[in-house]
Amino acid sequence: xxxxxxxxxxxxxxxxxxxxxxxxxxxxxxxxxxxxxxxxxxxxxxxxxxxxxxxxxxxxxxxxxxxxxxxxxxxxxxxxxxxxxxxxxxxxxxxxxxxxxxxxxxxxxxxxxxxxxxxxxxxxxxxxxxxxxxxxxxxxxxxxxxxxxxxxxxxxxxxxxxxxxxxxxxxxxxxxxxxxxxxxxxxxxxxxxxxxxxxxxxxxxxxxxxxxxxxxxxxxxxxxxxxxxxxxxxxxxxxxxxxxxxxxxxxxxxxxxxxxxxxxxxxxxxxxxxxxxxxxxxxxxxxxxxxxxxxxxxxxxxxxxxxxxxxxxxxxxxxxxxxxxxxxxxxxxxxxxxxxxxxxxxxxxxxxxxxxxxxxxxxxxxxxxxxxxxxxxxxxxxxxxxxxxxxxxxxxxxxxxxxxxxxxxxxxxxxxxxxxxxxxxxxxxxxxxxxxxxxxxxxxxxxxxxxxxxxxxxxxxxxxxxxxxxxxxxxxxxxxxxxxxxxxxxxxxxxxxxxxxxxxxxxxxxxxxxxxxxxxxxxxxxxxxxxxxxxxxxxxxxxxxxxxxxxxxxxxxxxxxxxxxxxxxxxxxxxxxxxxxxxxxxxxxxxxxxxxxxxxxxxxxxxxxxxxxxxxxxxxxxxxxxxxxxxxxxxxxxxx
Amino acid sequence: xxxxxxxxxxxxxxxxxxxxxxxxxxxxxxxxxxxxxxxxxxxxxxxxxxxxxxxxxxxxxxxxxxxxxxxxxxxxxxxxxxxxxxxxxxxxxxxxxxxxxxxxxxxxxxxxxxxxxxxxxxxxxxxxxxxxxxxxxxxxxxxxxxxxxxxxxxxxxxxxxxxxxxxxxxxxxxxxxxxxxxxxxxxxxxxxxxxxxxxxxxxxxxxxxxxxxxxxxxxxxxxxxxxxxxxxxxxxxxxxxxxxxxxx
Ligand SMILES: Cc1cc2nc3c(=O)[nH]c(=O)nc-3n(C[C@H](O)[C@H](O)[C@H](O)COP(=O)(O)OP(=O)(O)OC[C@H]3O[C@@H](n4cnc5c(N)ncnc54)[C@H](O)[C@@H]3O)c2cc1C
Ligand code: SF4
Ligand code: SF4
Ligand code: FES
Numbered sequence: 001x002x003x004x005x006x007x008x009x010x011x012x013x014x015x016x017x018x019x020x021x022x023x024x025x026x027x028x029x030x031x032x033x034x035x036x037x038x039x040x041x042x043x044x045x046x047x048x049x050x051x052x053x054x055x056x057x058x059x060x061x062x063x064x065x066x067x068x069x070x071x072x073x074x075x076x077x078x079x080x081x082x083x084x085x086x087x088x089x090x091x092x093x094x095x096x097x098x099x100x101x102x103x104x105x106x107x108x109x110x111x112x113x114x115x116x117x118x119x120x121x122x123x124x125x126x127x128x129x130x131x132x133x134x135x136x137x138x139x140x141x142x143x144x145x146x147x148x149x150x151x152x153x154x155x156x157x158x159x160x161x162x163x164x165x166x167x168x169x170x171x172x173x174x175x176x177x178x179x180x181x182x183x184x185x186x187x188x189x190x191x192x193x194x195x196x197x198x199x200x201x202x203x204x205x206x207x208x209x210x211x212x213x214x215x216x217x218x219x220x221x222x223x224x225x226x227x228x229x230x231x232x233x234x235x236x237x238x239x240x241x242x243x244x245x246x247x248x249x250x251x252x253x254x255x256x257x258x259x260x261x262x263x264x265x266x267x268x269x270x271x272x273x274x275x276x277x278x279x280x281x282x283x284x285x286x287x288x289x290x291x292x293x294x295x296x297x298x299x300x301x302x303x304x305x306x307x308x309x310x311x312x313x314x315x316x317x318x319x320x321x322x323x324x325x326x327x328x329x330x331x332x333x334x335x336x337x338x339x340x341x342x343x344x345x346x347x348x349x350x351x352x353x354x355x356x357x358x359x360x361x362x363x364x365x366x367x368x369x370x371x372x373x374x375x376x377x378x379x380x381x382x383x384x385x386x387x388x389x390x391x392x393x394x395x396x397x398x399x400x401x402x403x404x405x406x407x408x409x410x411x412x413x414x415x416x417x418x419x420x421x422x423x424x425x426x427x428x429x430x431x432x433x434x435x436x437x438x439x440x441x442x443x444x445x446x447x448x449x450x451x452x453x454x455x456x457x458x459x460x461x462x463x464x465x466x467x468x469x470x471x472x473x474x475x476x477x478x479x480x481x482x483x484x485x486x487x488x489x490x491x492x493x494x495x496x497x498x499x500x501x502x503x504x505x506x507x508x509x510x511x512x513x514x515x516x517x518x519x520x521x522x523x524x525x526x527x528x529x530x531x532x533x534x535x536x537x538x539x540x541x542x543x544x545x546x547x548x549x550x551x552x553x554x555x556x557x558x559x560x561x562x563x564x565x566x567x568x569x570x571x572x573x574x575x576x577x578x579x580x581x582x583x584x585x586x587x588x589x590x591x592x593x594x595x596x597x598x599x600x601x602x603x604x605x606x607x608x609x610x611x612x613x614x615x616x617x618x619x620x621x622x623x624x625x626x627x628x629x630x631x632x633x634x635x636x637x638x639x640x
Numbered sequence: 641x642x643x644x645x646x647x648x649x650x651x652x653x654x655x656x657x658x659x660x661x662x663x664x665x666x667x668x669x670x671x672x673x674x675x676x677x678x679x680x681x682x683x684x685x686x687x688x689x690x691x692x693x694x695x696x697x698x699x700x701x702x703x704x705x706x707x708x709x710x711x712x713x714x715x716x717x718x719x720x721x722x723x724x725x726x727x728x729x730x731x732x733x734x735x736x737x738x739x740x741x742x743x744x745x746x747x748x749x750x751x752x753x754x755x756x757x758x759x760x761x762x763x764x765x766x767x768x769x770x771x772x773x774x775x776x777x778x779x780x781x782x783x784x785x786x787x788x789x790x791x792x793x794x795x796x797x798x799x800x801x802x803x804x805x806x807x808x809x810x811x812x813x814x815x816x817x818x819x820x821x822x823x824x825x826x827x828x829x830x831x832x833x834x835x836x837x838x839x840x841x842x843x844x845x846x847x848x849x850x851x852x853x854x855x856x857x858x859x860x861x862x863x864x865x866x867x868x869x870x871x872x873x874x875x876x877x878x879x880x881x882x883x884x885x886x887x888x
Contacts, residue, residue, distance in 0.1 A: 110757030261669020
């Protein structure tokens with residue numbers, strides 16, 4: 001057993017270290033290995049259990065299998081619209097162009113997606129996507145994705161085994177290992193430090209290139225679809241290493257989480273329910289979404305139930321049902337209905353698929369939803385409606401990166417997947433995350449490999465930094481924290497603060513109060529104390545995760561207070577409309593010591609002209625200021 | 641609508657341990673994992689347990705509840721009588737690390753030994769064509785969430801540490817079957833199932849199928865067809881049966 005005070009540190013050296021074994025991390029590791037690098041993959045949970053496993057609906061890629069009119073330009077436009085034009089357009093462009101190849105590649109690793117009649121990959125409808133675009137396997141697409149990537153890792157290890165006699169000689173998974181510190185030397189990445197969860201021993205990885213793929217931050221909220229892993233570690237580690245975060249005010253509240261029983265509150269109900277025909281009703285039985293179509297989307301959405309219903313079979317001649325508006329719109333609508341007293345018995349609204357599809361169809365298309373409701377809520381979704389309400393689901397904000405290589409502002413530090421920022425702007429479309437993981441996971445793997453190749457001498461980890469990391473990790477056991485609080489108590493308070501004061505609808509005075517409370521929570525986080533030993537001790541683990549949750553919450557709170565408009569996953573009660581003057585402004589967070597952040601503004605780079613011209617001027621007018629529209633083709637006559 | 645329940649949770653590590661009694665409050669709609677979490681947040685801050693999704697999707701929270709291998713997050717408290725004592729112990733087949741957490745490395749080692757999908761020669765990415773009916777058989781097995789409940793239950797290894805080297809367990813025999821039934825896999829996997837993964841150890845008791853939370857018909861749909869294909873090709877059924885009996 002590791003003694004509480006044992007300061008031994010196991011040491012490893014790699015070319016590329018990937019922190020995170022979800023879709024983004026695994027795809028990055030595969031690429032780096034294919035580039036000839038020695039690669040380590042690190043994850044907090046067991047290999048194959050990362051959050052990606054929970055994704056249900058599908059992976060968006062404009063393959064055009066279900067509707068031949070689909071192509072990357074349409075996908076690009078949908079993504080930009082979904083993000084309210086605040087997206088990093090270069091990322092959105094790369095994503096739309098490369099997603100199909102990344103999905104097809106999965107088939108060469110052994111993935112088995114559902115098929116169309118002509119044997120191609122089947123694609124389903126989802127909110128905000130013009131055409132059926134999501135490659136899927138029933139409603140367990142994330143499982144297929146992660147298992148496929150996991151099995152590809154194994155296959156690469158088998159190749160190495162043939163040469164070296166050791167499966168792990170060039171690609172090794174260190175699971176149940178939590179990274180608590182990044183090391184930089186002269187401003188460049190030099191390595192990282194952490195502990196193994198099972199026995200608490202310390203470990204350091206010396207590496208010139210590190211890919212962050214740690215996922216999201218939802219655990220800072222009371223009601224969330226996210227697991228214990230989502231404590232924003234990657235966001236916080238990057239901040240402390242000197243990198244910047246952008247867009248942290250934008251959080252996606254998924255419109256449909258379970259609301260009952262209390263113990264499962266927040267667990268996701270996939271959007272596929274609506275994509276496959278499910279409708280939302282209030283306590284009066286009314287399909288209320290027709291009342292909530294915002295002006296910018298008026299042309300694309302049906303105004304009557306009849307038209308909406310026709311769309312499922314004849315999408316070319318009818319407009320989409322408003323249940324399939326982007327998530328931010330649907331979440332706000334549900335929130336308003338509940339507030340107006342038209343909610344369901346447990347404070348949500350009704351999601352009805354039972355009256356829309358035959359039981360066999362429901363069982364075939366939504367097997368895991370059927371199972372989930374049956375087992376956890378005693379509801380048979382083939383017979384009764386579900387009760388649903390908003391749940392904190394996805395963070396659009398994250399580490400600011402170069403779109404092409406994935407490198408952050410710290411040389412050697414890369415980021416992909418949910419912990420990176422920019423791609424989704426102010427709101428992510430469903431299905432665009434799984435494809436994001438593949439596209440930018442691969443790009444980061446490449447970027448990290450090229451960076452490592454181009455580096456002369458390797459940056460050396462300073463021994464003082466290692467000592468400091470040990471000190472910080474042991475702090476919750478030390479006498480300095482005697483009489484400190486139970487970390488679970490502080491966590492609950494943090495979650496409550498964020499949920500109540502920086503939640504789905506925000507107000508200046510509430511956010512100011514939240515920031516005050518966070519200051520207090522920061523002080524308490526420094527002194528939380530834990531009992532026992534270092535062997536699989538959840539209290540200790542949480543004590544260390546807490547400081548990341550805190551830092552991330554500060555970013556969300558500060559950025560949300562600063563942005564005086566409503567856009568995507570940021571809704572201000574006191575500034576209820578979208579303001580074009582804010583569209584081109586990015587809010588950037590930088591770390592200040594262990595538990596504070598500073599916020600600055602930055603101008604968004606204008607979109608490349610040929611991408612700008614993919615939109616009609618009339619649409620752009622809804623988002624852009626007058627001056628910004630000068631470059632559009634409509635203003636310049638025909639272009640050659 | 642809360643009431644009190646008597647919980648007994650195994651606490652300890654590789655060196656030994658014991659069942660510890662906890663009276664706990666249970667609210668409407670809760671599952672066993674909720675109760676374990678409540679214990680963590682109150683009187684047992686260092687109680688070790690694995691979990692992720694809390695919705696039966698990740699396969700992390702496997703344990704034995706009143707002796708039955710189950711997912712803690714999918715076991716509702718309402719399935720027990722009010723006065724029933726609920727005993728939670730770690731999976732028996734794997735070495736304990738601490739409390740309810742076991743060392744499941746065996747499974748990762750076995751996973752590494754199953755030769756990966758062999759892509760068909762001359763078919764470019766994007767050109768794969770398969771019919772839904774043909775992928776469905778393997779898709780059933782790909783529902784596996786790797787909870788290892790089947791691995792834990794199979795009597796060939798449950799109390800037979802010595803068989804672990806030669807026998808990969810139902811999960812990985814099923815993986816071989818999955819690849820064997822993949823419409824485009826280019827490898828022949830029959831010898832390997834028998835020779836490297838111990839297919840012969842399985843005497844189709846179906847205990848694995850019974851505990852699978854994904855309701856995968858492991859024995860009927862994966863293992864038996866695999867045995868039939870192996871027999872077809874190479875083994876005289878009588879000789880094969882003899883071998884198997886001899887082994888036991
Ligand atoms: C219920 C649910 C359903 C969803 N459905 C869809 C969908 O249908 N389509 C879609 O596109 N998106 C969906 N999403 C979103 C999508 O699944 C996630 O955004 C995505 O999987 C994140 O992948 P990732 O690779 O960035 O991180 P993850 O898969 O979350 O992996 C993070 C990894 O980082 C590791 N890690 C974290 N911190 C540390 C640390 N300090 N040290 C070491 N390791 C660490 C974790 O252990 C884990 O391995 C869904 C999300 C949820 C919650
Ligand atoms: S059917 Fe075979 S693999 Fe399954 S439990 Fe019985 S012996 Fe083990
Ligand atoms: S086959 Fe079933 S029981 Fe076995 S690991 Fe997979 S999901 Fe679990
Ligand atoms: S926590 Fe994921 S299966 Fe129980």
